[in-house]
Amino acid sequence: MLTSLQKRKTLTVLGINSGTSIDSIDLAVTRISHKPGKTVFQFLKGFSRKFPNDLRQGLVDLADNDTVNLDRLIRTDNALGDCLGRAARSVQKKMASDSIKIDLIASHGQTIRHTPQPEILAGKKRHGTLQIGAPEAIAAQTLLPVAADFRQSDIALGNEGAPITVHAMNVIFGSSSEPRLIINIGGMSNYFFIPKIGSSTFPLASDCGPGNILSDLTLQSLEGSRFDHGGKAALAGHSSEIVLHELLASRFFSSQMRSTGREEFGRMMLKRILELKKRESLSTPDIMASVAELTVRAISRRVKPILRKERSIQKLYLTGGGRKNNFFVKRLRESLAEIEIAPVEELGLSGDYVEAAAYALMGEMTLRGKASPTLFDRKNQQRRFPILGSLFQPPQEKV
Ligand SMILES: Nc1ncnc2c1ncn2[C@@H]1O[C@H](COP(=O)(O)OP(=O)(O)O)[C@@H](O)[C@H]1O
Numbered sequence: 001m002l003t004s005l006q007k008r009k010t011l012t013v014l015g016i017n018s019g020t021s022i023d024s025i026d027l028a029v030t031r032i033s034h035k036p037g038k039t040v041f042q043f044l045k046g047f048s049r050k051f052p053n054d055l056r057q058g059l060v061d062l063a064d065n066d067t068v069n070l071d072r073l074i075r076t077d078n079a080l081g082d083c084l085g086r087a088a089r090s091v092q093k094k095m096a097s098d099s100i101k102i103d104l105i106a107s108h109g110q111t112i113r114h115t116p117q118p119e120i121l122a123g124k125k126r127h128g129t130l131q132i133g134a135p136e137a138i139a140a141q142t143l144l145p146v147a148a149d150f151r152q153s154d155i156a157l158g159n160e161g162a163p164i165t166v167h168a169m170n171v172i173f174g175s176s177s178e179p180r181l182i183i184n185i186g187g188m189s190n191y192f193f194i195p196k197i198g199s200s201t202f203p204l205a206s207d208c209g210p211g212n213i214l215s216d217l218t219l220q221s222l223e224g225s226r227f228d229h230g231g232k233a234a235l236a237g238h239s240s241e242i243v244l245h246e247l248l249a250s251r252f253f254s255s256q257m258r259s260t261g262r263e264e265f266g267r268m269m270l271k272r273i274l275e276l277k278k279r280e281s282l283s284t285p286d287i288m289a290s291v292a293e294l295t296v297r298a299i300s301r302r303v304k305p306i307l308r309k310e311r312s313i314q315k316l317y318l319t320g321g322g323r324k325n326n327f328f329v330k331r332l333r334e335s336l337a338e339i340e341i342a343p344v345e346e347l348g349l350s351g352d353y354v355e356a357a358a359y360a361l362m363g364e365m366t367l368r369g370k371a372s373p374t375l376f377d378r379k380n381q382q383r384r385f386p387i388l389g390s391l392f393q394p395p396q397e398k399v
């Protein structure tokens, strides 16, 4: 099965993602073709599927607690794989009714731990990251090969295992008419600088810091609502510089780390936020504005030096759920007044499915055994490039 797929010039690949927000399963149907010297990427359709409530809560518990029950972890891995497999199968059926056959699945899985801060273990600095969602279960449901576990070969080269989508983003969004700056506001926020095709500049990517996560957690804790719809609560408040000053003292902002997660900006920081709300006698809108402003500052801090250096960047494209938060959009427009801010939809891809689409492209590269550089700048020039992902095969009917 694998060799026949490898021989094909065009493949239809289903990318599946669930980000740090653990809000939904995002599925992107894509078509990837190879022309001489060029990969052609096409986004066909996106689908979103909900987690069963108990599974979502189980994933949040695993991601938010330092000590986890190992049996629970193992069973949740299996249950998530099964759930992702069912979601994939429903998309397979939907696409089949349009006469589109999916050839390959690429699944990122759910990150439940990401530790970019290295620790010495057995005489060497170790990073680590863990994604669960048994790819074998997805293969069993869909009867298709599955590419998964994209981060481990980057970790094996001594990197953080994130960001890893920079090469895929370059293929998807690279343009011969303009350099592009894309900001993804998911649970965390990250940026991608994609040079104009043919220029000698390197692509760049890094996490900026928190995205929606602190806003989600704060509102969940204060009012029980899942997230700040449209950024309404934050827009009704005033941010506190005292709170911002304290939150900006987080070690991520003074470190060289390129990635972060719920370990840094999650439950522990929520505790701090609620203490600060009390200490400073802030209203719910004021603390929401402060937390949302932290995201805006984290993004501006990363983006400004790039804008100073790359003067031909005209627009910043927003992707991820945070592009629907009007506080973020308004404040980013104010803090980055020199540049136009637009939704990534202007580039022909829904901002709800960019990451799932990137994993589809990465899965196709796993199948073909092609390496994806994860670090581009000269200072960090990689000597060896990882082939991201492993392949998991479906069960057979006959032996
Ligand atoms: N209409 C909306 N208004 C404001 N925020 C939104 C809206 N829709 C989604 N979001 C935010 O986006 C988050 C999900 O973003 P997403 O890009 O899926 O992140 P992740 O990759 O971490 O899953 C939600 O948790 C919520 O905070």
Ligand SMILES: [Mg+2]
Pocket: 018, 019, 020, 021, 022, 023, 024, 026, 186
């Ligand atoms: Mg999401």
